[in-house]
Amino acid sequence: MDFNLTPDQLDLKTMVHDFVAKEITPYALEMDKEGKMYPGLLQKIDEVGLLNLVVPEEYDGPGLDAVTIGLMYEELGKGCAGVATSIAANALAGYPVVLVGNDEQKKKFFSVINEGNLAAFALTEPGAGSDAGAVATTAIKDGDDYILNGTKCFITNAGLAEIFVIFANTRKSAGIRGLTAFIVERGTPGFTVGKEEEKMGIRASNTCELILDNVRIPAANRLGREGEGFKIAMKTLDAARPLVGAVSVGIAQAAFDTCVQYAKERKQFGKPISSFQLVQAMIADMAMQIEASRLLVYKACWLKDQGLPFSKESALAKCFASDTAMKVTTDAVQVMGGYGYSKEYLAEKYMRDAKIMQIYEGTNQIQRLVIANNILY
Structure with missing residues (x-):
């Protein structure tokens, strides 16, 4: 078992991290307020190759494996889950074509995405x-x-x-x-x-x-x-759910990093609140949940890449990671108190963004049924 990322995976992860830090995170609050991406962002996203991640090489796409895509989506989730969702929707729409599309359909559909469209x-x-x-x-x-x-x-x-x-x-x-x-x-x-x-x-x-x-x-x-549509839809959702998990991990990690930095700097009773054991316990719980979520996402993606059954693990990853995102963002707001609740800071946005991760692409109640059915039948 090897937990090391390949040089190519590290390069792509770093590329997305740097892009997010420059082009997305600084504008996240503004885009949240306006309810849309800022002008020109979609073109920038296309220029760095993030719109066609699931397009196979033979149709002029990058032909990336699921683990690599998951790594990239986590970085997008750290910057803005709304932008990440727009990008991920291209993958969600692309999977049915990957799964059952004929050559002409693939050429037609993927050429539209490759040209920088949603x-x-x-x-x-x-x-x-x-x-x-x-x-x-x-x-x-x-x-x-x-x-x-x-x-x-x-x-x-x-x-x-x-x-x-x-x-x-x-x-x-x-x-x-x-x-x-x-x-x-x-x-x-x-x-x-x-x-x-x-x-x-x-x-x-x-x-x-x-x-x-x-x-x-x-x-x-x-x-x-x-x-055949139901079968196509279910296989598509199996493929896409670990990516919801990856975005959820990104949201949780961003909220965690924000509240840890705040806890180190915020002083009450003459000392940083990070020195208080109740705050430390919350931070430790957040760290455990995020790391467990990340590993579940990696495993589901790895199983998919190996051509092994992964429906149960897909549901596990999506459900656990999105529940974690909701819990961690809520706790991050709690650690930050009034500042966490203020719209001047990203903490409350992370909390609002996290909620949908438990709902779309199959509610977490449905995920639990999928998991149970895979175990029991």
Whole structure:
């Protein structure tokens, strides 16, 4: 067992760390306040090669392994979870194409991402969150085309993306057996962006609803077979969940570093509060939880890279790391007191950003069911 990172992994980790320190962290509070990335940031992100991390080499991508991507996402999470979420959504949308896309679909989809554009994965609907089988968006076959109708909600990058993976039902009776995945491009007649969400956290990311009104697309845009959508969605989420864990570790680490520095400098009763044992106990607990989370993320990513089963470990990593992010950020605010609660500092932003990590890409209640099912059945 070797815990050493390769020279290439260290170089990429350092590159992202330096980029985040220069281009993201100094603007994190401003982007949080404005509810969007600052002008020009997306282009800078593309220039350093962070938008197409899951694109295979044969389609002009970097072809990176999951462990390396996880290392990079942790660094992004330290800077701004909203920006990290926007970048990660490209991976989430890209995985279904990696998994089941044919050569033409891969060329089409990945060329859009390689050109510096955002993508979006659209599964969630007003009546279908954890219950993917409740997807009500329909896809009716009409000759060599499909006609899509329905509404998606809480879709990351929806207002900015140029290409989408949309899940719709090809069966009148609905249910998971009719769930099917399609590639849909921005500008397709009848395909529009609805309201933008005003969010508690990850505010630099764009989150909107999508409206499909008699959207006609060629059958060639169908990913996999009819009815294969549920399987595709679950495999996609298995691949993406460790990356949510990685961003969660980044959030937790950033909050931890902030509160440790504060504890060393803040004096009460004539001495730094870091000398108080109750504060020390909180810091020790935070350190243990972060390190355990990081190792769970690494293991899930490593198993994926080895081609071994990793569904349980993916859920473990996502669930534990996001729970840790919520606990650590809450404790960081507590250690920092009024300063932690103030919007002048990043601590409260970390806390708000952490919450969504327990919710999206499968709530942590669902993760616990996935873990239990893998153990018991």
